[in-house]
Amino acid sequence: MQRTLLTPRTIVTMDSQKRILHGSGIIVRGNSIEKILSPEELKTSGKFDGEVVSSPSLVAIPGFIQTHIHLCQTLFRGLADDLQLLDWLRLKIFPFEAAHDERSMYASAIAGVAELVRSGTTTIMDMGSVHHQEQVIRAVVDGGIRAFLGKAMMDMNELYPRLKEPTKDSVRSTLHFAEEWHNKAEGRLRYAVAPRFILSCTDELLHEAFAMTSSFPGMLFHTHAAENRHEMDAVRKRCGMDNVEYFDKLNILHSNTVLAHCIWLNDREVGLMAERNAHVAHCPSSNLKLGSGIARIPDLLSKGINVSLGADGAPCNNTLDMFQEMRLAALMQKPIHGPESMNADSVLTLATMGGARALGIEKETGSIEPGKKADIVLLDLNKIWNSYSEGQDIYSTIVYSGSPDNVQSVMIDGRWILRDGALTTIDQEKVVESARLELNKLLKRIQA
Numbered sequence: 001m002q003r004t005l006l007t008p009r010t011i012v013t014m015d016s017q018k019r020i021l022h023g024s025g026i027i028v029r030g031n032s033i034e035k036i037l038s039p040e041e042l043k044t045s046g047k048f049d050g051e052v053v054s055s056p057s058l059v060a061i062p063g064f065i066q067t068h069i070h071l072c073q074t075l076f077r078g079l080a081d082d083l084q085l086l087d088w089l090r091l092k093i094f095p096f097e098a099a100h101d102e103r104s105m106y107a108s109a110i111a112g113v114a115e116l117v118r119s120g121t122t123t124i125m126d127m128g129s130v131h132h133q134e135q136v137i138r139a140v141v142d143g144g145i146r147a148f149l150g151k152a153m154m155d156m157n158e159l160y161p162r163l164k165e166p167t168k169d170s171v172r173s174t175l176h177f178a179e180e181w182h183n184k185a186e187g188r189l190r191y192a193v194a195p196r197f198i199l200s201c202t203d204e205l206l207h208e209a210f211a212m213t214s215s216f217p218g219m220l221f222h223t224h225a226a227e228n229r230h231e232m233d234a235v236r237k238r239c240g241m242d243n244v245e246y247f248d249k250l251n252i253l254h255s256n257t258v259l260a261h262c263i264w265l266n267d268r269e270v271g272l273m274a275e276r277n278a279h280v281a282h283c284p285s286s287n288l289k290l291g292s293g294i295a296r297i298p299d300l301l302s303k304g305i306n307v308s309l310g311a312d313g314a315p316c317n318n319t320l321d322m323f324q325e326m327r328l329a330a331l332m333q334k335p336i337h338g339p340e341s342m343n344a345d346s347v348l349t350l351a352t353m354g355g356a357r358a359l360g361i362e363k364e365t366g367s368i369e370p371g372k373k374a375d376i377v378l379l380d381l382n383k384i385w386n387s388y389s390e391g392q393d394i395y396s397t398i399v400y401s402g403s404p405d406n407v408q409s410v411m412i413d414g415r416w417i418l419r420d421g422a423l424t425t426i427d428q429e430k431v432v433e434s435a436r437l438e439l440n441k442l443l444k445r446i447q448a
């Protein structure tokens with residue numbers, strides 16, 4: 001099995017002791033981290049029988065984990081700005097998603113994967129699409145990113161009735177995709193059932209979707225909750241209670257439940273989230289840009305609720321860049337909870353181990369430790385906007401002044417997906433050209 005030795009200047013392990021190692025080495029064997037060599041071991045280890053990637057000016061961190069993404073929306077960046085959630089869905093996003101064909105779907109998903117990898121993300125959970133989900137899967141397999149995927153499930157839609165399908169069809173095709181793709185692509189792919197949100201799902205669909213998770217070990221339940229005040233009003237009207245209370249009533253709030261946003265949780269719901277060990281996918285840019293609100297993250301963390309981060313979709317962000325999510329996750333809380341809240345170290349934890357815990361893969365990834373998968377990002381922190389020296393706080397350098405331009409190389413599952421700034425599995429020029437072409441064709445289909 002192929003072995004590679006990485007010799008970065010610094011390793012930010014994000015292990016339980018939050019060790020920061022200088023002058024150490026990482027041995028990767030196959031798709032896993034075999035060993036961390038101390039500086040002494042590195043000096044005395046002799047000739048290494050494998051590839052040596054000498055990177056004495058770079059900093060290794062665990063790959064970012066984004067627990068809420070919509071790859072099918074990447075093409076719609078810049079086409080749905082300055083709207084509140086329900087109008088954003090009704091006027092723009094649902095009609096756009098419904099207009100996808102196979103080619104535009106692939107173009108959208110592969111562009112998203114390229115952007116995510118280019119900016120240091122190694123694992124995602126994606127909300128998928130009602131139609132052409134196989135193209136999202138194909139793009140993820142081609143790109144080589146680690147992913148939890150699910151076809152978006154919608155069996156009702158008062159906002160845009162054309163984008164939905166009969167309950168049985170939605171459940172049947174979900175089961176088909178799960179059987180075909182859960183634990184596939186050398187284990188990089190797993191399934192997460194993805195009912196879109198309460199307002200697009202009957203109780204039957206929510207039940208059936210959650211029930212499916214018990215037949216597939218490691219499968220997750222991924223949906224949106226408590227994002228917007230108008231959505232909350234509509235949920236109360238239908239269910240007589242708030243989102244999370246309703247999920248609990250339906251018995252679909254458990255440790256494999258990941259809820260995006262969770263901005264407008266009442267105190268009972270916070271209690272339920274903690275009690276059931278459910279997870280939050282916090283999406284700061286999306287929450288601010290759609291004017292949805294500010295989630296009470298410090299409060300949730302203090303109650304022991306696991307919080308992870310996600311960029312959501314390109315048209316509500318408008319990037320898929322984890323550096324921006326980290327920076328905003330910290331900054332947005334400070335006027336409310338004080339400048340000492342959400343420090344850089346805790347935010348990088350949300351972006352790595354928080355994500356791994358949300359996805360139930362904390363034993364496999366989220367930190368740089370022997371035995372874990374080799375999901376490693378090499379950062380060049382010798383830039384004019386953030387040059388790092390040992391006397392500085394590395395977490396601050398990454399969280400408050402980091403950017404995709406710091407990302408030099410990305411290894412996922414032991415394989416270089418970005419090497420010295422160049423994508424290895426994706427032709428960047430072709431992706432950009434195809435995204436432009438397919439978007440133009442899609443917009444013409446909408447007008448027709």
Ligand SMILES: [Zn+2]
Nearest residue numbers: 224260312313
């Ligand atoms: Zn979303």
